[in-house]
Amino acid sequence: MGRGKESSPSSSIDSSSHPALSTASSLSQPRRDLSTDLRLGLSLSTSSPQDSSSSARGQLSDWPPIKPLLRSTLTEKGRQIQRQSATFFVKVYMEGIPIGRKLDLLALDGYDGLITTLRRMFRTSIMCPDIARVPTNNKDHVLTYEDKEGDWMMVGDVPWEYDSCQLYSSLHPSICHCLLFFLLSPKSLTFGLSRMFLTTVKRMKIARADKC
Amino acid sequence: MREERSDMSEDEDGGGGSAKSRGGGGAPPPFSDQVLENVLENVLQFLSSRGDRNAASLVCRSWYRAEAQTRRELFIGNCYAVSPRRATERFRRVRAVVLKGKPRFADFGLIPNNWGAHFHPWVCAMAAAYPWLEKICLKRMSVADGDLSLLAYSFPNFKELSLICCEGFSTAGLAVIAEKCRHLRVLDLIEDYLEDDEDEMSDWMSRFPETTTSLESLVFDCVGSAVNFEALEALVTRSPALRRLRVNHHVSVEQLRRLMALAPQLTHLGTGSFGSAAAAIPQGGNNVVDLVNTFAASKSLVCLSGFRDVAPQYLPAIYPVCANLTSLNFSFADISAEELNPVIRHCHNLQNFWVLDTVRDEGLQAVAATCKDLRELRVFPVDPTEDSEVSVSDVGLVAISEGCRKLRSILYFCQQMTNAAVVTMSKNCQDLVVFRLCIMGRHRPDHVTEEPMDEGFGAIVMNCKKLRRLSVSGLLTDKAFAYIGKYGKLVRTLSVAFAGNSDLALRYVLEGCTKLQKLEIRDSPFGDSALLAGLHHYYNMRFLWMSSCKLSVRGCNEVAQRLPHLVVEVIRDRDEDDDGEFVEKLYMYRSLAGPRTDAPPFVKIL
Numbered sequence: 001m002g003r004g005k006e007s008s009p010s011s012s013i014d015s016s017s018h019p020a021l022s023t024a025s026s027l028s029q030p031r032r033d034l035s036t037d038l039r040l041g042l043s044l045s046t047s048s049p050q051d052s053s054s055s056a057r058g059q060l061s062d063w064p065p066i067k068p069l070l071r072s073t074l075t076e077k078g079r080q081i082q083r084q085s086a087t088f089f090v091k092v093y094m095e096g097i098p099i100g101r102k103l104d105l106l107a108l109d110g111y112d113g114l115i116t117t118l119r120r121m122f123r124t125s126i127m128c129p130d131i132a133r134v135p136t137n138n139k140d141h142v143l144t145y146e147d148k149e150g151d152w153m154m155v156g157d158v159p160w161e162y163d164s165c166q167l168y169s170s171l172h173p174s175i176c177h178c179l180l181f182f183l184l185s186p187k188s189l190t191f192g193l194s195r196m197f198l199t200t201v202k203r204m205k206i207a208r209a210d211k212c
Numbered sequence: 213m214r215e216e217r218s219d220m221s222e223d224e225d226g227g228g229g230s231a232k233s234r235g236g237g238g239a240p241p242p243f244s245d246q247v248l249e250n251v252l253e254n255v256l257q258f259l260s261s262r263g264d265r266n267a268a269s270l271v272c273r274s275w276y277r278a279e280a281q282t283r284r285e286l287f288i289g290n291c292y293a294v295s296p297r298r299a300t301e302r303f304r305r306v307r308a309v310v311l312k313g314k315p316r317f318a319d320f321g322l323i324p325n326n327w328g329a330h331f332h333p334w335v336c337a338m339a340a341a342y343p344w345l346e347k348i349c350l351k352r353m354s355v356a357d358g359d360l361s362l363l364a365y366s367f368p369n370f371k372e373l374s375l376i377c378c379e380g381f382s383t384a385g386l387a388v389i390a391e392k393c394r395h396l397r398v399l400d401l402i403e404d405y406l407e408d409d410e411d412e413m414s415d416w417m418s419r420f421p422e423t424t425t426s427l428e429s430l431v432f433d434c435v436g437s438a439v440n441f442e443a444l445e446a447l448v449t450r451s452p453a454l455r456r457l458r459v460n461h462h463v464s465v466e467q468l469r470r471l472m473a474l475a476p477q478l479t480h481l482g483t484g485s486f487g488s489a490a491a492a493i494p495q496g497g498n499n500v501v502d503l504v505n506t507f508a509a510s511k512s513l514v515c516l517s518g519f520r521d522v523a524p525q526y527l528p529a530i531y532p533v534c535a536n537l538t539s540l541n542f543s544f545a546d547i548s549a550e551e552l553n554p555v556i557r558h559c560h561n562l563q564n565f566w567v568l569d570t571v572r573d574e575g576l577q578a579v580a581a582t583c584k585d586l587r588e589l590r591v592f593p594v595d596p597t598e599d600s601e602v603s604v605s606d607v608g609l610v611a612i613s614e615g616c617r618k619l620r621s622i623l624y625f626c627q628q629m630t631n632a633a634v635v636t637m638s639k640n641c642q643d644l645v646v647f648r649l650c651i652m653g654r655h656r657p658d659h660v661t662e663e664p665m666d667e668g669f670g671a672i673v674m675n676c677k678k679l680r681r682l683s684v685s686g687l688l689t690d691k692a693f694a695y696i697g698k699y700g701k702l703v704r705t706l707s708v709a710f711a712g713n714s715d716l717a718l719r720y721v722l723e724g725c726t727k728l729q730k731l732e733i734r735d736s737p738f739g740d741s742a743l744l745a746g747l748h749h750y751y752n753m754r755f756l757w758m759s760s761c762k763l764s765v766r767g768c769n770e771v772a773q774r775l776p777h778l779v780v781e782v783i784r785d786r787d788e789d790d791d792g793e794f795v796e797k798l799y800m801y802r803s804l805a806g807p808r809t810d811a812p813p814f815v816k817i818l
Contacts, residue, residue, distance in 0.1 A: 062320045063709070064625060064652045066596045067377075067403065069434065073520070073544060074568070074594050 091203040094122050095141070105198060110160045118143065122206060145197075145204045152205070161198045245274060252278040262287050281305055288312065289754050291329055291353065292779065295805040296337030308347035308372075309338065315757050315799060316707075317732055318352055319377060322759055322797070324785065326812050331355045331378075333810075339366035347372040347398075354378070360385035364392035371426075372398035379405040383437060387416035394421055397453070400431040408437050417443040422450075429456035433482045433518060438462035448474045455512075458482025461520035465503065472506045481510070483518030486526055486545075503529035517541035517566075524551055534558035541566040543592050549574035556582055566590040569603040569625065576608035580615025588621040588646075596625070598653045606633030606659075613637035621646035628659035629686060634668030638675040647672050648683035654710040654735075657687040664688055670695030673703070680727075683707035693717035697724025704729040708736055715742035722746035732757040740767025743798075747771065750778055755801040763795040765818075771800070772818035779803045780818040781811070 066074075087107070093100040101121055108114050115126055126143050143155040256278050259265050262285070269279040285308040286299065300306075313329025331353045338345055345367045355378045363370065370393045375381075383406065389399065417439040420427075425447070432439070439462070448454060454475050459468065463484035472478065488499075503526060507513075513533045522545045535558050542552075543566040552567070552575045559565075562583040567575070569591055579586070589612060591604055604626050610633045612619065619641040629651050638644075649669075657664055665686035673679060673696050680702055684692065688711035696703065697720035704727050712718070718738040721728070722745050731753065739762035750756065750771070765782065772780040783797040807817040 062322055063654070064593065064596050064598075064650055065317075065320045065709070066592070066625075067319050068321065069403065069405075070543065070592065071596055074546075074592070074596065 088198070090201060092118065092121070092206065093204070094124070094206045095208055103204075105201070111156055111197075114155070115143070118206065124206070126206060140209045141206045142209050143204060144207050145201045147200045148202060155197070155204065158200070159196050161196050249274055249278050253282050257282040257284075260285075284308060285310065285347075290801050290803075291334065292805060292808050293754075293801060293803045296334045298804065300337045300341035304341065306342055307345060308349075309334075309342075309345065310349045310351075311353060312351045313353040315732065315755055316352075316730075317734065317757055317759070322734070323783065324812075324814060326354075327783070327815065328808065328810055328812070329353045330810060331359045335359045335362050335366075339363075343367065344369055346370060349374040349376070350378055351376040352378065354380040355385070356380050357382055357385035357388070361388045364388045367393075369395060371395050372400075374398065374400040374402070375404050376400075376402045377404065380407060382407045382409075382412075383414040383416045383435070384412075386435075387414040387419045390416050390419040391421075395426055396420075397426050398429040399427070400429055400456075401434055402431060404434050406435055406437070413437045415440050415443065417447060420447050425451045426453055427451040428453045429480075430454065431456060431458040431482065433458045433460050433484070433520075435460050441467055445470060445474065451475075452477075454478065456480035456515075458517060459484040461485045461518075464488055465523070465526055466499070469503055469506050472510055476509050477512055478510060479512045480515040480539075481513055481517070483516065485521040486519045487521035487523040500525060500529055504532065508532040511536075513537070515539035515541075515564075519545035522547065527551060527555060530555065531558060535560060537562055539564040542571075543568060543590065546570045546594050548572075549578065553578050559583055561585060563587045566592070568592050568594045570594050572603045573605060573608035573611065576604060577611040577615075580611040583616060584618075586612075586616040586619055589616070589619065590623040591625055593625040593652065596652070598627075600627060600652070602627045606630040609633045610636050613640040617641060618643055620644060623648040623650070623683075625650045625652060627652055628656065629665065629668070630660050631658045631663065631665060631668035631671075632660075634665070635671040638668075638671040642676060643678060644672070644676040645678050646681040647676065647679060648681070648707070649685055650683065651686035653686075655687045664692070666692040666695065670699070673699040677702075679703060681705040684711055685709060686711075689713050690717040690720070693720040697721050700725050702727055706731050708733040710735045712736045712738065715739055715745075718742035719745040722749055728752075729754045731755075733759070733761060735760040737762055740764055740770075743767050743771060747774055750775055750800065751802050753802065755799065757797075757799050759797040761795075761798075763798055764793050765795055766793070768795055768798055768800075769818050777802055777804070779807055782816045782818060784814050784816075 088105045089102045090105055091100045092103050103114075103117065103121070105114070108117060119126055122141075124141050126141050144152050145155050146152055252275065256265075256268060256275075259268060259279075259282075262283075265279055265283055269276045280302050281304065283303050284306060286303050286306045287310045288294065288299065289312050291311050291313045311331070311334060313331075314323055314327065317323065318327070329352060331350060338348075339362055343366065346369055348363065348370075349372075353375075355375060360381055363373075373389060373393075373396070381404075386399075386401075389396070420443075427447070430447075430451075439460070441463070444459070444463075448457070448471055455478060457471065457475065457478055458480065459471070459482055461484055463471075465483075465486050465488060468484055468486070472481070507529050510533060514536055516530065516533070516537060516539070519542055524547065527547070531554070534555060537559050538561055540559060540562055541564075546568055547570060549571050552571045556562075556575075556578050559582060563585055565579060565583065565586060565588070567579075567590070571578075576591070579589070591608070593600065594603075595601070604624070606626075606629050609624060609626075609629070612622075613633075613636055617640060620643050622637075622641075622644070623646075626649075629649065634649065651665070658668075665684075666689055669682075669684050669688070669692050672682070679700065682696070682700065682703055682705070684696075684707070690713050693712060693716070696706070700706075700721075701724075703725050706721065706725065706728060708731075715738055717736070718733070719742050721731070722742070726749075728749065729752075734757075738758065743758075743763060744767065746756070768780055768782060772778065778800055779802075780800045781798070782795050783799060784792075785796065811817055
């Protein structure tokens with residue numbers, strides 16, 4: 001009878017006191033693995049489909065029997081290899097311009113990077129939603145995206161990607177300095193916890209603010 | 213790499229307390245007997261094997277005393293099997309001590325922190341009893357900085373310290389050792405976990421004596437904090453006897469080159485990161501050329517390890533030494549088969565090879581084609597999970613078995629395996645002493661026939677007549693264990709995980725493997741009746757570990773009652789409640805010392 005445990009407190013020996021690992025706690029380790037799985041899922045690189053029955057069992061921190069230092073060092077390396085090879089290009093159009101651009105979302109680190117890169121690419125200021133303010137300049141643009149269901153949504157409402165520690169907090173610092181424009185459509189309110197930007201975006205459009 | 217340590221896992225029974233040994237000497241013998249004893253001592257001092265010494269000590273009281281007086285190296289395979297006082301009272305002239313603590317499954321987080329294996333009582337006893345002590349080797353012990361300090365102050369002639377898989381100490385302890393042990397020859401830190409607070413790290417490298425040192429071996433690749441490089445350079449400069457140097461990953465390849473230039477006499481080198489420091493100014497191809505020249509000048513190198521962040525452009529620098537290498541450890545280097553090939557092609561003399569599965573079956577085929585003298589192979593998974601991509605498989609195993617006929621020891625992690633491949637290896641590699649196959653998917657069968665892996669492991673025990681250590685994995689029924697019990701007559705260490713159908717499996721092993729010393733089992737359906745089937749044998753074993761099996765407190769209690777010299781520990785995870793009938797973790801071992809007094813609250817001794 002195997003009891004598949006996630007990293008239990010009793011396995012703290014492999015989290016608190018080894019030299020090569022940075023301050024990751026044993027608690028965040030399984031979640032880091034999940035985000036790696038997510039990236040793999042949406043990267044268009046070809047990893048062969050795995051044995052589906054075993055993926056349902058969950059990861060054990062003490063199986064296979066690898067010493068923690070080796071495991072942490074290799075996991076870090078494995079993640080670096082994945083990061084280097086995984087890409088996710090999406091099309092971006094500016095309203096009024098027929099030729100679009102392509103952008104690798106995995107090369108960016110969140111909405112900050114996205115807005116900065118797009119501003120540079122399209123040489124325009126882009127607003128993002130924030131709750132309490134009102135647009136003042138109708139010549140600005142807003143960033144929208146088409147999600148998997150075919151709806152056009154405002155960029156910035158949902159988390160960039162799954163992150164156990166910061167489900168929503170990563171959004172607000174990057175938004176608070178932007179001009180406010182919040183479109184109160186029913187659909188923008190129905191985001192669920194499972195809807196992260198990276199997993200749901202298909203393509204993006206920079207639309208004129210006065211048209212939204 | 214650790215060839216001198218490989219004895220640890222195949223060690224023989226004995227040490228300070230074989231369960232059959234008698235107590236101390238009694239009244240001093242008459243004069244003529246004293247003369248005889250002196251003569252005997254002169255003879256016995258040449259006896260080095262502890263198995264032989266244990267046998268000699270059982271002949272009669274006189275031999276017992278003579279042997280006790282002449283034993284120079286004391287080996288304690290389980291620190292709780294005998295008390296420090298008893299050991300130091302019997303053996304009074306010891307110069308070297310080897311001490312082992314926690315069971316091996318502690319390496320994988322199966323044993324909670326603070327379980328025990330404290331060095332403290334031992335160092336206190338030895339400080340009093342062995343002022344002339346020269347050498348200490350600890351494995352899986354809990355060592356505090358205070359213990360290292362006591363060691364440094366108590367043994368003026370101290371020469372060699374080896375700490376393997378230990379924890380509890382920090383760079384502060386190392387600083388005291390460096391400063392006070394003026395005759396230090398060996399400081400080997402191997403796979404230890406140092407407790408270092410980032411703000412309070414000690415510059416231990418600067419504390420070595422300013423004069424010429426007698427250092428022969430300095431191994432610190434497991435130390436997580438950077439060392440003072442100038443101090444290290446200066447130390448190497450004034451250590452003409454240095455032969456083994458293994459630096460940690462903070463040492464860049466440029467720094468390594470400087471160290472190597474100072475010590476061309478090195479035989480064992482741990483290369484640290486083998487990548488560029490971030491701040492290094494790239495000098496184009498000059499860097500690599502300098503590195504190649506430096507390696508070319510190191511004509512004595514036989515063992516290479518490290519490569520923690522290997523930059524592929526630097527790898528060709530090691531070509532000049534490949535032909536002399538007997539040992540190569542690439543277990544931290546994620547290189548492909550294409551990157552491995554030009555290196556391994558030159559390694560005709562390689563005997564030990566540790567590598568990551570990123571080299572795939574193709575890489576192993578290249579190894580098999582060149583390394584005809586290979587004795588030990590370890591293949592580690594870069595992605596140690598059950599669902600990772602297949603990179604090495606039965607194909608690689610068969611290739612190795614066909615190319616490396618002298619193979620003695622193999623550790624092979626893989627996602628899938630076939631019985632046929634294992635059978636082939638059993639027939640090709642008759643010298644196998646250690647066979648450890650880890651199919652990472654739990655309960656995974658032969659991926660071609662979908663059958664259990666029984667026949668493969670059965671062939672191993674049947675055909676490899678020298679087999680002493682076995683680790684099994686994959687889908688295994690009781691039949692596999694029937695084979696092991698029937699044919700594994702020399703097996704001393706057996707590791708079982710997620711295997712077997714019923715108690716029969718464990719019975720087969722306990723009844724059949726007469727030389728079994730160490731048995732570690734996890735997540736297998738073995739219960740009390742199987743446990744009780746081994747009563748006749750437990751006094752002959754170093755230990756038995758069983759976790760996540762089907763044991764109950766009642767069964768373990770019965771063992772404890774029937775075998776009074778067995779310490780039966782029931783360990784529970786900290787956050788679970790007491791008083792369950794179910795035993796999560798059982799660790800039991802013979803002992804002359806009785807139940808230990810330093811057990812933490814989560815350990816219950818029955």
